[in-house]
Every structure is written in structure tokens, then in C-alpha cells.
Amino acid sequence: MKEMTVAAERENLPLVTAFINEILNENNCPSMTRIQLDVATDEIFSNIAKYAYDGKEGQVCVQIDIQEDPKAVVIRFSDRGKSFNPLAISDPDTTLPLIKRPIGGLGIYMLKKTMDKVQYERRDGQNTLLIRKKL
């Protein structure tokens, strides 16, 4: 398991993406899967940066684990901000006409559609969102 902790600032997304991609590349991750994981990382990290700490300083811990048999990657994003379960947001209506289309919730919806598992946990004052994807 490898771990990285950064300030919960939008500008740190490239650092987190590079950290994750290095491990994915070492494990011969197919490029489509890597891109889906990069998009998932963007959605989760930017949500934490925007909402978790209400504009105050805070940190995000990213843990990445490669599982064998079947080979899969598991990434956990943890913060100590306010309690927030993004999976509790209802899915957007993707059939609505353009003019009525709200944009909120789309990122989480994309996660649910592209990852094999998405799981939220609140424990000891910490939010953890876990994603799992087969490699």
C-alpha cells in the first residue's frame, strides 16, 4: 500500500494524479482504465477541495493498493472535514433536455458507472471514499 497526503487544494490534483498513475503504470494498467481512474480521482479530489473544509485549510490522504486474484486497484480518499456522503446524492436525470439539465451530481454518477465498487464510510471524524477497479 502506498500513501500520499496533500493539502485539500484544487491545484494539488496533478500531484495526486501523477502519484496514482505511476503505480498504475507499474502494474500495466490499460489506458482506458487509467483514464477512468483519473476522471474518478478528479471528481473525488475536487469535491473534497471544494466542500470538505468550508474554505479552511485541511488535508486529503490518498491510499492506493493493488490486489491480486483478480488483479484490481483500490484507492481510498480520506479527509477530516465535515461529514458528507456523496453517494447519498440522487442520480441526475440524464434524459432531461439541455435547458433543464442541472450539472450537480454528474461527477459522482460517472464514478458509479465506471468503477466496480464505490463505498463511503464516516468513522472517527473522517470521511473515506473507496473506489475499486479491476485491472
Add this chain to the structure above:
Amino acid sequence: MLNINKNLEDTSLTVELIGRLDTTTAPRLEGELKDALPGVSNLVLDLGKLEYISSAGLRVLLSAQKIMNKQGEMKLIHVNDTVLEIFDVTGFSDILTIE
């Protein structure tokens, strides 16, 4: 990282996006389009070298489409499979014009 190449001919604007349209780069595209779109009746977004798009990028495309609905047309060209999959999952392939 995202490079934005713009080419304006008369009232037709072509914008080529190279790299990643994500939460860190989408605000810059939004700003450039806001400055460039007045007077444009035909907007072409060339996504041939776009590696991926996140929901922050989708939001920018949606607001550009809403602006162009009032003043002309917008279409996307050279959309690759990765980006197309994201459009399909989110229902954006139904509301954008993809060639």
C-alpha cells in the same frame, strides 16, 4: 495540462483542445470561451487530442452549448472513444452535436 488553440475566421471559431479538460483546466477554457464567443455564430470544438474530460469540463461544454443555442451552432469533431464513453454515460451525447 490543457492547451487551447483558437482559430477565428469571420464568425466561425474553431477551438482545439489538447490535453486534459479537468477541474484544474476547465476554468481557463470557460474564461477563454466567454471572451471569444460574442459575435461567433459557428463554434467547432476539435477534441481529437483531448485525453479526458471530467464533470468540470462537461459543465463548460454545457454552458457553451447554451450560449450557442441562442446565437448559432456548436459541434464537436474528432471525439475519441474515451471521451465519447463519458458523453454516453452522462447522456451528453444526446444534447451535443458530435460529428
